[in-house]
Amino acid sequence: MINYKKLAASVCAVAMTVSSTAFAAEIDYAKYGDYAKYGKAADVPGACSYESIDKKDYSGRTLKIITHAVPVMGEPTVLHAKQFEDLTGAKVDVVNIPFGDLYQRIMIPFQTGQAAYDVLFYGSLWIGDLHDYLAPVPAAYKDVSGMKDVTVNYRDVATWGPEMVQYPIDGDRHYLKYRADVFDNADLKAKFKADTGHDLTIPSTWEEYNDVAAYFNDKDWFGDGTKHFGSAEVSKRDDLMFSAFISRVAAYAKNPNVKGGFFFDLDTMEPQINNPGFVKGLEMFMAAQKSFPPGGASFGLGDEIFSFGGGQTLFSYSWDDAFIQAQEKDSPIRNKVGAAPLPGAKEVWNRKTKTWDKFDTPNAPPYITWGWTSAVAKASKNQDMAFDFLCFFSNEANTTLDLQIGRFGVNPYRTAHFDPKFWQDKLGWDAKVAETYVNTLSGMDKSNNRVFDLRVPGVNQFMSTMANGVAEAMAGQKTAQEALDGVAKQWSEIVDKIGKDKVRAAYANVVALEDQGR
Amino acid sequence: MDQTGTRFYKLSFLLPGFLVLLAIILFPLLFTIRVSLSGWDAITPGLGWIGIKNYLKVFGDTRFWESMWRLGGMAIGSVIIQYVLGFALALLVWREIKFKRFFRVLFLIPMMTTPVIMTVIWRTILHESLGPANDLLGVIGLGPYPWLTSPGWSVAAIMMVEVWQWTPFMFLLLLAGLISLPREPFLAAAIDGAGPIRTFFNVTFPLLAPVSIGAVIIRLIEASKLIETVYVLTSGGPGTATETAGYYVYIKGLRDFEIGYAAALSITYLVIMMVLLTLIAKFLVKFMLGEKPQ
Numbered sequence: 091m092i093n094y095k096k097l098a099a100s101v102c103a104v105a106m107t108v109s110s111t112a113f114a115a116e117i118d119y120a121k122y123g124d125y126a127k128y129g130k131a132a133d134v135p136g137a138c139s140y141e142s143i144d145k146k147d148y149s150g151r152t153l154k155i156i157t158h159a160v161p162v163m164g165e166p167t168v169l170h171a172k173q174f175e176d177l178t179g180a181k182v183d184v185v186n187i188p189f190g191d192l193y194q195r196i197m198i199p200f201q202t203g204q205a206a207y208d209v210l211f212y213g214s215l216w217i218g219d220l221h222d223y224l225a226p227v228p229a230a231y232k233d234v235s236g237m238k239d240v241t242v243n244y245r246d247v248a249t250w251g252p253e254m255v256q257y258p259i260d261g262d263r264h265y266l267k268y269r270a271d272v273f274d275n276a277d278l279k280a281k282f283k284a285d286t287g288h289d290l291t292i293p294s295t296w297e298e299y300n301d302v303a304a305y306f307n308d309k310d311w312f313g314d315g316t317k318h319f320g321s322a323e324v325s326k327r328d329d330l331m332f333s334a335f336i337s338r339v340a341a342y343a344k345n346p347n348v349k350g351g352f353f354f355d356l357d358t359m360e361p362q363i364n365n366p367g368f369v370k371g372l373e374m375f376m377a378a379q380k381s382f383p384p385g386g387a388s389f390g391l392g393d394e395i396f397s398f399g400g401g402q403t404l405f406s407y408s409w410d411d412a413f414i415q416a417q418e419k420d421s422p423i424r425n426k427v428g429a430a431p432l433p434g435a436k437e438v439w440n441r442k443t444k445t446w447d448k449f450d451t452p453n454a455p456p457y458i459t460w461g462w463t464s465a466v467a468k469a470s471k472n473q474d475m476a477f478d479f480l481c482f483f484s485n486e487a488n489t490t491l492d493l494q495i496g497r498f499g500v501n502p503y504r505t506a507h508f509d510p511k512f513w514q515d516k517l518g519w520d521a522k523v524a525e526t527y528v529n530t531l532s533g534m535d536k537s538n539n540r541v542f543d544l545r546v547p548g549v550n551q552f553m554s555t556m557a558n559g560v561a562e563a564m565a566g567q568k569t570a571q572e573a574l575d576g577v578a579k580q581w582s583e584i585v586d587k588i589g590k591d592k593v594r595a596a597y598a599n600v601v602a603l604e605d606q607g608r
Numbered sequence: 609m610d611q612t613g614t615r616f617y618k619l620s621f622l623l624p625g626f627l628v629l630l631a632i633i634l635f636p637l638l639f640t641i642r643v644s645l646s647g648w649d650a651i652t653p654g655l656g657w658i659g660i661k662n663y664l665k666v667f668g669d670t671r672f673w674e675s676m677w678r679l680g681g682m683a684i685g686s687v688i689i690q691y692v693l694g695f696a697l698a699l700l701v702w703r704e705i706k707f708k709r710f711f712r713v714l715f716l717i718p719m720m721t722t723p724v725i726m727t728v729i730w731r732t733i734l735h736e737s738l739g740p741a742n743d744l745l746g747v748i749g750l751g752p753y754p755w756l757t758s759p760g761w762s763v764a765a766i767m768m769v770e771v772w773q774w775t776p777f778m779f780l781l782l783l784a785g786l787i788s789l790p791r792e793p794f795l796a797a798a799i800d801g802a803g804p805i806r807t808f809f810n811v812t813f814p815l816l817a818p819v820s821i822g823a824v825i826i827r828l829i830e831a832s833k834l835i836e837t838v839y840v841l842t843s844g845g846p847g848t849a850t851e852t853a854g855y856y857v858y859i860k861g862l863r864d865f866e867i868g869y870a871a872a873l874s875i876t877y878l879v880i881m882m883v884l885l886t887l888i889a890k891f892l893v894k895f896m897l898g899e900k901p902q
Binding site: 190191193194197201202219326327328329383384385386387388390393396397402547548550551554558561562563564565566567588589592 | 649650651653654671735736737738742752754755756757759842843844845846847848849859862863864865866
């Protein structure tokens, strides 16, 4: 019996792949929406390619996927689901959920033993809660070319103990973004020197960051009648502010000479959240508020993206999005920005000696912050199809195109992505911009003093209490020390409730990543 | 048909309604009580019995009690403003004025919009960098105001959105009440030479008191569930300045995934609200009607 759906899908796929040359099939998304402007990408041969996936027949089977709301990660999921349907004959049901509800929508079916979803897209920091429910990535998929090219940081993010249980589809980190047109402007440099006695340079410490941000805050930099501000930061309590706080404190509290834990002392499981390093980081965060733009004290991630990306501020730091927004074709600051590692600190708290260690070169540990990841449910009866979908989702052609569509939220995570030529040729970035971007991102893979998220059971409880304490200090309701003492007390209660050994066992995985070096 | 047969038929007809009641009200309530006696969270799934541990924790949870006080202040404050404005608008279009029908419809529009969507629009209006509120106020020499970044202004912003959205509800009920009032007391007051202010305080307000009590209680019940405005506008911030009890329960239950504890918070919240609203209703009846409550 002829399978007409499969036949039609194959014809469709052939049409897609034979659109350019007979030998190097090129892929585009034009058929699926307003994507023609992003051009084409070569279908790299291999198990995940369009050609290989087209040979699979999943007719009569249904793949259930839960993912984020459109567009960030939700839009590429929907797009690749449609393509997967066309290629394999499978039916793919995609459920898009806002971030605030995603965790519980994943967790409740897991806890109640339902196989509600085969494939999950979620924040990688939940691995401590979810790993028991996830199917390890089979060896065959670890051998595909795309997976082999994933950089070590993002392999680490996907790994729980000895096993890879998350399928890398994105790479995230926090880094500094700045207005290069200010730092390259001779007049502004001369004025800064005259006014402050210092050279205007990209800040290498958070003290410099705050000082430079304050100097340029609420000023008309270029005499065009537009006022600009110092720093756009994610400061809204329940809108990912906890990650901004970790970025700021890492420099003061992640001492390269002290192994065995950043958030906790792994031996005693005593919270370190209120040690002088964390307190100093919070004080610097509080002090920076005077350089925020109007409303900046309640900026969520979206506000931060459009504030820096729209040219309102001199600095920003967080995920890639603000930089990508700044580099969009219609951006007023396109090719006027630069990327650099997060600022550091010359004095770093040593929790073992209870003293501040001094560093000539600022200590600037990269924060390999959580980002989007994917996984296959252990309870799924469609694991073969589910892994094929993720393999297809992240094949070279799709990733090449997805990286160019800023709103998709797919950011560099493979060695191939760290080539300045890619960003120059595909997106028209200036060479200098592309180089600062690529060098900053790839440089994090070389660090042996990294900070990862607190990937332990109950991570949301820990991060929620921390964000609340930080927010109380930022709003002036408590001092930095009072606020973090309160957080430490709550963390101890959470640890006792979950079980010290259970949290320690999970945290040991995080410490192993942080301490293993390169 | 004997009496037993009649009773059987009566009960049979009531049964579907009773089963629906059981399914949509009693079962969720009883299940929530059961969940509140469990330690269900991200690490320990299921209904493992832990007795009243969660309730004991509630009593020591200062953040919850602070959020209750905050909620009380915002709910009572905004409902009083809604009542005063609603009454004023109802009086305005009760009389014969031009475009009466137009104004009646116009005043109802905020109530007919979706709260979350309207709050998103308000958030945009009040955005201190991009929103028009401060720009417009600047034209007349006011501001800029830290609508969403100062604790006091954030509370004011939430109350303002609540008042904007729900004053029409008050307006609707009070206008219906005014229209249904008998004309004789007003004629008698006019013959006695009472002016508009005296007529209002001696005739209109007392006659409308039963409707006023109903409207205020209904709005207080709704306002005590204040969450969507907080969620969209401030996320409880800055700090905890606008965190209400409902929003805190949401954070504990669905963000932190402390399901058992959130259920205990919900039940505590429900009991407090039932007691408080009953007391407020009794007080209003005594104060406005001068009657001994039943």
